[in-house]
């Protein structure tokens with residue numbers, strides 16, 4: 283394959299001729315995208331409105347899970363992470379799912395025992411995961427061994443990552459040079475990797491390093507090469523182009539509302555840039571625009587307050603200056619600020635490469651970036667001219683013991699000896715695969731949590747997150763009431779909040795003008811609006827056409843394969859019908875989707891029998907017969923979307 287990107291006469295239509303070697307794209311919007319920009323707070327209900335359209339684009343895969351999602355969902359959103367997989371699978375039927383797996387750290391923050399690792403991967407595969415993008419912070423692939431065995435056993439795609447890091451301003455130097463990366467790629471191919479991902483989590487990869495690097499990898503291994511390069515430093519769109527010229531197979535991007543800043547470059551400009559070339563993605567730019575419109579109007583308003591807008595610049599040039607992840611630098615600044623030592627930031631920048639070198643030039647990615655960062659601050663604040671490493675953190679001790687794996691170069695032996703003095707596991711570092719020193723932990727977890735973990739999925743969640751996991755299981759099974767903070771905000775909330783802020787800014791938050799009040803209709807809904815310390819109870823009554831203001835109901839992505847979901851204004855679901863003349867009607871108490879009818883026309887029912895299961899806000903609700911009688915008419919079918927007040931059945 284020639285590396286020249288060639289042009290054919292332009293044809294903008296969606297059915298343009300297929301390119302010889304189209305660049306494949308993985309979309310990250312609903313995992314890395316909202317993890318990078320919106321603190322991983324994206325709710326499943328806000329993914330559903332675009333899910334079916336996303337499935338139509340032709341992505342190589344959609345990243346739906348992993349990284350911080352598992353933690354954030356059960357902790358802050360009162361959502362079962364396993365359920366997200368099953369729910370999204372109902373809407374995304376063609377495009378494979380990908381997840382970010384922290385190898386032996388699974389989706390948590392330490393090395394877990396093998397029994398838990400096997401169980402986690404097996405259950406993820408069963409729940410719908412297709413591609414396991416696996417990484418280890420030290421690029422020590424012994425930490426892959428267990429999960430890879432299970433990925434293969436489950437018949438799924440094993441994507442091995444090489445964490446991209448530098449010790450110099452550009453690719454090269456003693457450690458992280460071309461040989462290092464080709465060696466790691468060969469090791470992954472030998473382990474059975476179905477594809478290899480270059481994971482540039484800090485956005486350090488320069489375009490003219492990407493070119494020779496991708497070329498070398500393409501020569502060294504036969505499996506597809508996938509590039510994951512964060513935008514943080516601003517280089518990634520240029521890096522993408524050079525990688526494409528070098529023959530990269532797959533690129534990671536986000537939909538525009540989830541793109542740029544510390545996230546990834548957007549897909550739309552790339553699609554246009556490649557249009558008509560031999561690497562044309564073949565994507566329909568209009569379909570992408572349609573998805574953007576839904577996200578902009580129906581979803582993003584609920585999240586925009588989470589966007590860090592403290593800076594005007596969307597690029598962090600400190601990353602270019604220090605070859606260090608942006609998140610790590612802001613953590614350092616916060617730590618120093620808390621200790622009232624912000625004036626020491628320049629010393630921290632100088633100390634950081636020294637600490638990293640002492641610790642074996644490890645890549646800087648979760649969790650190693652925190653390990654190096656915290657130790658650096660400790661050194662700057664506590665070391666004396668006579669003594670270095672006066673305060674060594676527990677994690678540095680673990681790292682020195684070998685609990686994270688093998689470092690790129692040996693750890694400074696003096697530091698290692700000092701760190702392991704009196705270390706409870708032993709003063710001699712281990713050289714084996716770290717998980718070999720860990721006791722099985724599933725049974726112990728089961729004994730602790732007891733019947734609160736109803737199935738293996740519950741148990742795995744608890745085993746990785748004992749505290750928040752237990753709390754979540756108590757919410758899930760109705761043992762305790764979840765706090766208001768984990769409840770979703772709605773578009774009504776957003777609208778009211780925006781209006782009040784606008785009024786307040788204009789100095790108009792005064793006595794309301796006396797106008798004749800219209801009567802409240804049945805559709806009136808109550809909202810609590812909080813602005814800082816002020817509180818307003820607000821009644822909202824839609825006027826005119828039935829309005830779909832909140833996104834929870836999967837309106838735009840109903841399971842029926844009929845006409846494509848339309849861009850806002852959203853097509854209203856079937857409007858409430860008038861009461862049937864003869865019989866008692868069963869009404870939808872909320873908008874939602876019919877999962878299934880438990881009774882059919884002609885069946886006799888007793889008051890309280892379940893007639894239909896309605897899914898709303900991801901919860902399945904059993905709706906029961908309001909009286910004894912015979913089911914006269916069934917108004918909908920499985921997968922139908924219904925409005926609040928719709929007649930679901932007539933009983934007489």
Ligand code: CO
Nearest residue numbers: 314483510512
């Ligand atoms: Co990432």
